[in-house]
Amino acid sequence: MKENEDYSIFVNELTKAQPKMRGYVAKLLANSPSTDDVLQECNKLLWIKRTDWDTNTIFLKWAYRVCYFQAMAYCRDKSRERLLFNPELIEMMGQENPDEHTHSEREVAMEQCLSKLKEPNREILLERYRNNLSVEQMAEKEGVTANALSQKLLRLRYKLQHCIQENLKSNPA
Amino acid sequence: MKPEEQLVWKLIDRDISKSDFHKLQESFLKSKDLRKYYQDCLETHAVLSSYTRPERNPLPFPSVQQEKKPRPPAWLGWAAAVLVFAYFGLAPTKPSQVAISSTEHPEWRGTQLSMGDTVPSQPLYLKNGKIKLKFPSNTFANIEGPAYFQVIDDQTLEVIEGKVDIAHQGKPRSFSLLTPVGEFIDLGTRFEVIIKNLERQTTVLTKVTEGKVEFASENKSKTKILSEGDKFILTGTHRGAPAIIQEWSGTEEDPDLIDPQSPSADTTHGQNLKTPAFSAMDLMLQGNLKAQMKYSMIEAIAQSIDEKAQILIDAEKVFSSEQNISFAEAAMPEIEAMAHAIVEGCIDFSKLSFWSTCQTAEITWFEHKDKSGKVTRRVPHVQHLKIPEEGNRMLVNLERIKSWLQSVHLIHEQKGLGWVSSFGCPEDGKLIYLRRKNDIAALSDTIASIKRNLE
Incomplete structure (x- = not known):
């Protein structure tokens, strides 16, 4: 029964930790398209090592360490990939855990901030993510140059990000 | 916007030149604030992605009334596959007398079971659809996917995530349901639970339709009898920890209550959009036990x-x-x-x-509309009041x-x-x-x- 109990707690914690783990891995890998593959390796390793986890300790801290070593291993194996941080920076970033705010909290903050954007701007921003269109494709659709649209998207995301952070500051985790 | 901040977004888009990448890397090494900004932007990027493409949402547990269930995110499937695979490879299985007595478009991941099959004592993942389990204790369990569960023995079912409806006609205490926050011991009844794992805790929404059921937490050291008509929200981190038991004043049509901030506030056609029975305070304190x-x-x-x-x-x-x-x-x-x-x-x-x-905030709703202007989704927000009310x-x-x-x-x-x-x-x-x-x-x-x- 004890084994089942621990198993249940482990699955629970692993499931809950996924968004945070993904964010952490994405950070170390410069948002590489391989992020999900590395995350998968992390999940596998966490499962194999599940008996090492002391249920009285914070699961995420342990998971971050496993993710860190997996990310390092990935960088070592793919050292010729175009956008890879150097080990010194990965180590530095690896020690800085993501903040305490949950994905849901951030989403609520984001929605409030989105509602403050003008309708056409909001639509442009969401369209960028909704259909996963390239800036060129979107620019063609909007009838503007790719460079102008790219700058506009940068400004909008900057504004949104600033608003979200302010919002989260006023609602600490 | 500082040039480095601009480069951060270019990096996230993977649309950055090699020289700019090196420049940014140098800036990261020097500035902790810039690294923090990068981390925050990545999280916003993830939220925007999941927001516009719900199939990538990290916490996509659908509401109980959704007709179209969003696909679980890729990682959830992987995590499940890893867990199911690894567990099957390691855990011994034992024969049980629990069988599947009916099914409704079941979609499994890992072990596939069909009508009439005996259910092995191992973790199972029902991705979609419904199944009914018959236990020898004269108990029927209707499980609705997505759900993780395991038949522990002929008298015990464990559900880690999902919705389950129990109808127990056997002897009192001859069946129990294990959840992440505690154990339900059936005293001859019909009850329903919806288990949802949030990031820091688990909530179990419980509704007793007939008879009585005993809820035990903190390794069975604390118990509470739930009677017919009782509706409670049980919140906790695991079965050994204290569970918070709150009355659920909502109605059956309040699936949003389970996690008002999650996209599970979705409804497919808008007609089912209801105002859930929770306050701005509930929303403000959500997740902070x-x-x-x-x-x-x-x-x-x-x-x-x-x-x-x-x-x-x-x-x-x-x-x-x-x-x-x-x-x-x-x-x-x-x-x-x-x-x-x-x-x-x-x-x-x-x-x-x-x-x-006093009351310093109220709930307002952010509405999403489809092209025809029909409301498809409502998400609650905390709106601070200019003039506080009595509360x-x-x-x-x-x-x-x-x-x-x-x-x-x-x-x-x-x-x-x-x-x-x-x-x-x-x-x-x-x-x-x-x-x-x-x-x-x-x-x-x-x-x-x-x-x-x-x-």
């Missing part, structure tokens, strides 16, 4: 003070005096006792936050008590120090006068302190 517990204590104290204050308020409304005395004069012992209990009691009210003593009336009652006390004090000044002494003795009256004066000052300080505690 410590703050929830603190606030529930404050709320209980506020309610207790309000009950007492309400007696005086009602009395004041109907008060009339033949001796031409004021209400404050007539109710002086009660008013003074109440004020004294607050300033000299075991609770330091001055430490209370402003938001916990739990803690603050308003403290101010009222202070006001009553000041009235009494004024009468005392007018009628002389000997007024409150049963012997007309000025010394007696002076002591009472000074004590009351101190109480008024302490109450004023307390109220001012609360109003300053804006965190």
Whole structure:
């Protein structure tokens, strides 16, 4: 029964930790398209090592360490990939855990901030993510140059990000 | 926008030149703030992605009324596949007498089971659809996907995530349901639970339709009997930890209550959009167990003070005096006792936050519409009020008590120090006068302190 109990707690914690783990891995890998593959390796390793986890300790801290070593291993194996941080920076970033705010909290903050954007701007921003269109494709659709649209998207995301952070500051985790 | 911040977004888009990448890397090494900005932007990027493409949402547990269920995110499938695969490779299986008695478009991940199959004692993942399990204890369990579960033995079902409806017609205590927050021991009943794992805790929404069920938490050291018609939200981190049991005042049509901030607030066609029964406070404290517990204590104290204050308020409304005395004069012992209990009691009210003593926010809804203008999704937000409302009336009652006390004090000044002494003795009256004066000052300080505690 004890084994089942621990198993249940482990699955629970692993499931809950996924968004945070993904964010952490994405950070170390410069948002590489391989992020999900590395995350998968992390999940596998966490499962194999599940008996090492002391249920009285914070699961995420342990998971971050496993993710860190997996990310390092990935960088070592793919050292010729175009956008890879150097080990010194990965180590530095690896020690800085993501903040305490949950994905849901951030989403609520984001929605409030989105509602403050003008309708056409909001639509442009969401369209960028909704259909996963390239800036060129979107620019063609909007009838503007790719460079102008790219700058506009940068400004909008900057504004949104600033608003979200302010919002989260006023609602600490 | 600083140039480095611009490069951060270019990096996230993977649309950055090699030289800019090196430049940014150097800046990252030098600036902790920039690294923090990068981390925050990545999280916003993830939220935007999942928001616009729900199939990538990290917490996509669908509401119970959705007709179209969003696909679980890729990682969830992987995690499940890893877990199921790894567990099957390692865990021994034993035969059970539990069988699948009916199915409704089941879609499994890992082990596939069909109608009539005996259910092995191992973790199972029902991705979509419904199945009904028949236990030898004369118990039927209807499980609706997405759900993780395991038949532990012929009398025990464990559900880690998902919706399950139990109908137990066998002997009392011959069937139990394990959930991440505790155990339900069936006493001959029909009940339903919806288990949802949030990032920091698990919530179990429970509704007893018939009979009784016992809920046990903290490794069975704490129990509560739930009776027919009872609806509770049980919150906790694991079965060994304390579970918070709150009455669920919502209706069956309130799936949003399970996680009002999640995209599970979706409904497919908009007609089912209901206003769930939760307050802005619930939303503000969601996920913060410590703050929830603190606030529930404050709320209980506020309610207790309000009950007492309400007696005086009602009395004041109907008060009339033949001796031409004021209400404050007539109710002086009660008013003074109440004020004294607050300033000299075991609770330091001055430490209370402003938001916990009145209503500082309300829920507003952000609506998503489809092209035809039909509302497809509503997400609740906390909207801060420009002018706070009474809320739990803690603050308003403290101010009222202070006001009553000041009235009494004024009468005392007018009628002389000997007024409150049963012997007309000025010394007696002076002591009472000074004590009351101190109480008024302490109450004023307390109220001012609360109003300053804006965190």
